Amino acid sequence: MSENNFDLIVVGGGPGGYVCAIRAAQLGMNVACVEKRGSLGGTCLNVGCIPSKALLQSSHHYEAAAHEFASHGISTGKLSINVKEMIARKDKIVSELTQGIEYLFKKNKVTYIKGAGEITSADKVTVAPEKGKKQVLTAENIVIATGSEVTPLPGVEIDEKQIVSSTGALDITAVPKKMIVIGGGVIGLELGSVWRRLGAEVTVVEFLDSILPGMDGEVCKQMLRTLKKQGMNFKLGHKVTSAKKAKTGVTLTVEPKAGGDAETIKADTVLVSIGRRPYTQSLGLEKAGVEVDERGFVKVDHDLQTNVPGIFAIGDVIGGIMLAHKAEEEGVAVAEAIAGQSAHVNYDAIPGVVYTWPEVGVIGKSEESLKKDGIAYKKGKFPFTANSRAKSTSETEGFVKVLADAKTDRLLGVHIVGPIAGDLVMEAAVCMEFGGSAEDLARTCHAHPGYGEALKEAAMGVDGWSIHI
Ligand code: FAD
Numbered sequence: 204m205s206e207n208n209f210d211l212i213v214v215g216g217g218p219g220g221y222v223c224a225i226r227a228a229q230l231g232m233n234v235a236c237v238e239k240r241g242s243l244g245g246t247c248l249n250v251g252c253i254p255s256k257a258l259l260q261s262s263h264h265y266e267a268a269a270h271e272f273a274s275h276g277i278s279t280g281k282l283s284i285n286v287k288e289m290i291a292r293k294d295k296i297v298s299e300l301t302q303g304i305e306y307l308f309k310k311n312k313v314t315y316i317k318g319a320g321e322i323t324s325a326d327k328v329t330v331a332p333e334k335g336k337k338q339v340l341t342a343e344n345i346v347i348a349t350g351s352e353v354t355p356l357p358g359v360e361i362d363e364k365q366i367v368s369s370t371g372a373l374d375i376t377a378v379p380k381k382m383i384v385i386g387g388g389v390i391g392l393e394l395g396s397v398w399r400r401l402g403a404e405v406t407v408v409e410f411l412d413s414i415l416p417g418m419d420g421e422v423c424k425q426m427l428r429t430l431k432k433q434g435m436n437f438k439l440g441h442k443v444t445s446a447k448k449a450k451t452g453v454t455l456t457v458e459p460k461a462g463g464d465a466e467t468i469k470a471d472t473v474l475v476s477i478g479r480r481p482y483t484q485s486l487g488l489e490k491a492g493v494e495v496d497e498r499g500f501v502k503v504d505h506d507l508q509t510n511v512p513g514i515f516a517i518g519d520v521i522g523g524i525m526l527a528h529k530a531e532e533e534g535v536a537v538a539e540a541i542a543g544q545s546a547h548v549n550y551d552a553i554p555g556v557v558y559t560w561p562e563v564g565v566i567g568k569s570e571e572s573l574k575k576d577g578i579a580y581k582k583g584k585f586p587f588t589a590n591s592r593a594k595s596t597s598e599t600e601g602f603v604k605v606l607a608d609a610k611t612d613r614l615l616g617v618h619i620v621g622p623i624a625g626d627l628v629m630e631a632a633v634c635m636e637f638g639g640s641a642e643d644l645a646r647t648c649h650a651h652p653g654y655g656e657a658l659k660e661a662a663m664g665v666d667g668w669s670i671h672i
């Protein structure tokens with residue numbers, strides 16, 4: 204086999220691509236992973252999941268010190284935040300993790316090729332490095348894992364200084380006095396929380412009448428109430444139509460979506476977080492004959508194969524929920540399928556987490572979607588105010604809701620707003636993967652005092668026998 208000939212070429216080194224490459228190497232393939240960013244880990248490790256969680260943690264500590272320590276009898280004196288140090292800590296974490304993936308590539312003998320990949324035919328990828336000559340790689344199979352990019356908002360041009368995307372919002376050098384967040388989805392609420400906790404006056408402008416659209420209605424309502432109580436402002440049912448920049452800040456024109464008078468609002472920093480779109484720029488999809496849908500997502504079949512045999516696609520670039528762990532599952536499935544194993548992704552059991560505080564952890568069907576699909580269900584709900592662990596940590600905001608099939612008791616959905624909701628929901632994920640029932644959760648012994656007891660009690664509530672409420 205020549206140096207440029209591989210069993211598999213993965214284009215894109217994000218959570219979809221790097222996991223696929225490692226799994227394929229584990230299964231005995233000679234794998235190359237082409238990445239143009241200059242570091243591995245994709246959006247997630249470089250400018251997404253990890254840096255945002257690092258800042259959420261720093262700002263969480265700051266808020267706890269400012270507002271919660273006193274009730275424990277701890278006094279801190281005058282608090283201050285050194286934004287530079289906070290950002291440097293975040294950068295260090297990112298750098299350690301991205302280098303960690305390089306180590307994993309070496310360990311698994313995956314060839315890491317730095318440069319932009321272009322698929323020039325069903326078995327060829329041309330790589331243009333930042334400097335130097337192009338090289339042509341060949342392989343029997345190619346996986347497209349090129350991810351997504353920020354959806355721009357016409358009239359509100361991102362400069363990553365005054366008007367930032369999520370990437371710029373991770374690198375703000377001083378806490379803005381006023382921040383406007385356009386879009387009340389996951390990014391808006393997480394990064395809006397970071398800067399609000401550190402002292403910014405944050406207003407979220409959301410086009411729809413609810414934040415976190417698509418999530419269970421009770422979760423959306425609870426989160427709106429909770430975030431308002433924390434001091435975040437909301438303008439629901441409004442759209443931003445233009446932005447005017449000046450040295451003193453940005454003036455946005457905002458209109459009710461239902462029609463009516465426009466108004467202007469001013470901010471030092473504006474965050475545009477209205478979603479992400481597939482990234483396939485200069486990838487050569489047309490040359491290779493790979494079809495995309497009307498929104499630009501690469502079209503794949505049940506086996507994640509495109510219309511061109513031997514070319515597969517995974518992760519954000521194929522759409523569906525844009526989450527790192529969904530991309531990873533698809534990466535593993537494709538590698539195993541190419542190796543001749545039977546592989547599939549269970550899209551019904553992919554958890555979603557919003558890392559605000561309290562967190563949101565959800566999996567499976569919402570009540571709204573069950574009603575829409577005409578599925579009869581039973582419901583159990585338990586508030587954290589009645590959970591003794593939550594009482595002892597003063598983290599009583601939120602609830603657990605368990606939805607189960609009315610006839611079979613099979614677990615259909617779990618929706619949590621509360622402390623460590625993102626970890627609690629994993630218990631439901633395992634139960635759902637095993638086709639478990641609400642009773643399975645209800646009759647599983649949970650350590651006391653634990654937040655998990657709220658999940659158990661909600662599951663008991665499905666059959667009306669919650670004890671502590
Ligand atoms: P990506 O991670 O986008 O990776 C694609 C890679 O391909 C990129 O590195 C890109 O440089 C490279 N590439 C593109 N074109 C080429 C080419 N032609 N040649 C070579 N390389 C190329 N998800 C979660 O599950 N949990 C979270 O907490 C979370 N937080 C997030 C926070 C933010 C601020 C953002 C923006 C996203 C967050 N996400 C989170 C979403 C998550 O980052 C994505 O779902 C995930 O990164 C998708 O993985 P991927 O491998 O499909 O694509």
Ligand code: NAI
Nearest residue numbers: 386387388389390391409410442476477478479525556557
């Ligand atoms: P999103 O799709 O979650 O939210 C976008 C919001 O913007 C929606 O509420 C939408 O109604 C609103 N919107 C759209 N156009 C608008 C307009 N013109 N004016 C006002 N509001 C408008 O997208 P977001 O937050 O940008 O995140 C992108 C992706 O990144 C998501 O798919 C998410 O899955 C992923 N992500 C995941 C995280 C996690 O798992 N914790 C954290 C951050 C991002």
